[in-house]
């Protein structure tokens with residue numbers, strides 16, 4: 001097999017010549033955009049998504065829904081009042097879902113987990129395939145649950161059962177009802193079943209049985225967004241049974257939704273303020289949000305910064321010092337790589353806990369962070385559910401990224417403080433933030449190279 005040159009290309013991570021002082025407009029949230037697309041596709045009337053994220057994961061979601069018959073028209077409004085926004089809006093026009101169709105999930109957890117229930121509602125066969133890594137990421141929870149709820153799925157044609165590739169033989173409707181799943185390997189199993197639940201004949205009752213459920217922030221996001229389009233949801237946090245979610249069958253409204261900036265993608269820019277003792281403002285930081293990135297206000301404050309939320313957005317200011325942290329990240333696992341990078345530059349040790357499931361993300365993130373930080377001279381050890389990080393003087397070298405966007409941004413944060421760090425395949429940030437290298441250079445005022 002020939003190597004794809006983009007996968008081995010090296011990007012010299014710019015070092016910061018001084019404290020950063022920048023305003024960074026961060027594009028829309030991946031998690032909100034892909035949920036909004038699914039909910040709009042399942043609605044009873046057309047809807048709008050304003051300032052959607054345009055990245056590999058969201059374009060894969062849009063292409064897949066189009067392949068199932070949904071209309072998605074991309075428009076750019078010239079009279080946009082979006083401060084700093086592109087004025088981009090997508091009109092989503094629901095239609096009868098049908099196969100035959102092929103869905104490329106790439107390496108998008110949201111596409112590979114959220115769309116099989118949608119395909120089960122389609123009339124016809126829908127084949128799912130994706131990047132080699134997508135074959136290894138857990139999907140059994142969605143497959144087993146859909147079968148229990150009445151779907152016909154063939155996951156034995158190629159590869160191993162319980163994983164991609166597979167074909168969902170949609171019957172035009174799904175009975176739904178009660179189902180038990182072990183979602184300890186991905187919260188997206190629960191979100192997937194809830195998002196399509198209003199369209200199942202009996203709705204759905206999902207009971208999680210198993211170890212700790214990760215990424216609760218993302219399940220809250222699912223519940224919030226379902227309610228916003230008129231779905232009735234009972235859930236543990238508003239008085240329901242622990243680990244049980246119920247969605248009543250019913251029609252969904254077409255909404256006009258403006259997508260919040262992706263706070264997890266704001267993270268490397270905030271980390272730059274922390275690492276350089278500078279200041280970064282993220283416009284449009286929501287006053288109230290279910291995004292896990294909102295927790296950065298607490299986490300990065302504890303690590304040495306301070307936050308101010310004003311009408312200009314969130315201004316995060318580094319103090320010049322970086323402190324180690326002992327933190328349970330189970331609710332906000334996707335923040336781990338950049339926190340690990342900052343921790344490697346801190347004045348004391350850190351322990352990151354509650355994130356064993358990161359071993360099955362875009363790559364094995366615990367192994368990858370350990371190996372790459374240690375190869376720059378660091379001292380990181382893996383624990384059963386996280387990382388111990390003891391800061392040491394780091395040196396330059398190649399930071400491998402394993403097709404993981406958050407490995408690339410984590411390496412870039414280290415590169416701000418360490419000369420000679422080269423990021424392999426920085427283009428992998430296109431999964432959720434295609435303009436990352438340009439945004440990074442702009443933040444640094446194009447002074448570095």
Ligand SMILES: O=C(O)C1=C[C@@H](OP(=O)(O)O)[C@@H](O)[C@H](O)C1
Pocket residue numbers: 030031032109110185186187188191214215218333334357
């Ligand atoms: O539902 C979502 O949008 C997400 C849920 C989380 O997945 P896991 O629960 O698999 O960690 C998170 O890590 C991922 O980036 C996005």
Ligand SMILES: C=C(OP(=O)(O)O)C(=O)O
Pocket residue numbers: 107108109110334361362406432
């Ligand atoms: C785990 C992540 O993505 P996915 O949606 O592919 O699970 C992530 O973005 O950190």
